[in-house]
Amino acid sequence: MLDAALASGGNALDAAANPSAAGGVRPCTIEDIPAVARLFRATFTDRLKAGGRPLEVLLRRELFEHPWRDPDMPSLVFAGPDGAVSGFIAVRPLRLLFDGAPVSAAVGGTLMVDKSVGNPVMGARLLRSYLNGVQDVSLSESANEISQVMWEKLGGRTEAAYSMEWLRVIKPAGLALASLTRRFRMAALLRPFAGAFDWCAARIRDNPLRIDASFDEGSDVDAGDLVDALLALSLPYRLRPDWDRDSLLWFVAQASEKERYGPLVCRVVRDRKGGLAGAYLYCVRPGGVAFVLDIFAAPKSAERVVDDLFADAKRRGAVAIRGRVQPEFADLLLRRRAVFLHASSMVVHARRSDLFAPIHGGEALITGLAGESWSALIGGLFI
Secondary structure, three states: OHHHHHHOOOOOOHHHHOOOOOOEEEEOOHHHHHHHHHHHHHHOHHHEEEEEEOHHHHHHHHHHOOOOOOOOOOOEEEEOOOOOEEEEEEEEEEEEEEOOEEEEEEEEEEEEEOHHHOOOOHHHHHHHHHHOOOOOEEEEEEEOHHHHHHHHHOOOEEOHHHOOEEEEEOOHHHHHHHHHHOOOHHHHHHHHHHHHHHHHHOOOOOOOOOOOOOOOOEEEOOHHHHHHHHHHHOOOOOEEEOOOHHHHHHHHHHHOOOOOOOOEEEEEEEOOOOOEEEEEEEEOOOOOEEEEEEEEEOOOOHHHHHHHHHHHHHHOOOOEEEEEOOHHHHHHHHHOOOEEEOOOEEEEEEOOHHHHHHHHOOOEOOOHHHOOOOOOOOOOOEO
16 A cells, blocks of 8 residues: 555645545645644654743744745645645755755655554655655655655665764763663762763773863854854855855754753864864753764864864763764764764655765765754754
C-alpha cells in the first residue's frame, strides 16, 4: 500500500481537486494552525512544558511570516472528507545559489500524522506532494528511518556525509549525570561527586579529553555583527543560501529560541592580523550539552575557530558539545577527539543532477541556518 501511495500521481492540490472518502493533501492555511498545533502536541509531547510559549504563535510565524515565503511552496496538510486535519508537513522555502545562479529549493520537515485516523498512506502522500512541488531541489536534515525509505523510493538520495552528528565530551561524569537526570531527577544529588571526578580528570596531563580553556581567539558579538561575518564567510561555497542581511537576521533570531539547550552565543574569531578567521553560533548553559548550529571558517583557519569554540564551551560550563557534521570540518573534529553519531539523515531530491555534485564534494552549505535546525520547533519548549 505504501509503494502504491508513493508511486501514484497527483500534486499538492489533489484533495482540493479530487475529494474522496480517503481524504487528500492540500495547502496549509492560517486557519489550519490550531489543528496543526494539536497534532504537534500529540506527536512531540517531550517538547511541551508549562510556562513555554504558545505553539500557535510560533507556527504562524514560521509558516506565514518566513522572509522567503512563497505561495507556490506552501506547507501541506492531509484533510479528511469532513475537513479535519490529520497530517502535516512543514515546507520551508530556501533560496540557493549554485555557482552564482539562483536555484529554487525547499526544506521539508516536521512530518506528522494522526495514527488514530487509521490511514497508513497519509505520510507517503504528504511527502510525495511536497516532492512534486515547483522547487528544483528538496531536502531535509531530520529524516528518520521510515521517511528516509520513502524519500529513496521517490528518487531521493541519502547524503551520508551530512547525516551524522558529532559529540565532543568535555566532562565525562557531568555528561553521564546530565543524561541520567533527564530520566531521574533524583540523580541530581550526584552532582558533587560528578564534579569532583571531572575536576580530577581535567588535571591528568595525558587526559585525551583535556581542553585548554585559556585559548581565546574570538569575541562575543551581537546578531548584526555575526550576520556581517556569515555573509562574507559563506561566499566560497558552490551551493549556498542566497542570504541578504535582513533574511539572515530573521533566521538567527529564530535560532535564539532553543530553551532546551540554553541561550544563543554568537562569536567571531580573528586571526593574528585582525582579519576575519571564522564565526560560529551555538546554544550553551552550565551543566548542559552545548548545541552548535553552524561553524564557518576562512581558508586555513578552521583549527583556530574550532579550538575557540571548544574553549568557550568549557569556560561556560558545558559538559559536552554536539552539532551536525559539516564535511569540511569532519577530519579536524576527529582529530580533536570528537565522536560521530547518527541521529537523523540528510536526504536530497533534485530534478537537476548537477546539483548533487557540490553536495557530494562537501561544497554545499545546506545545514543549520541554511537547513532547518534554526527552527524553534527544534530545541524550543511550548504549551
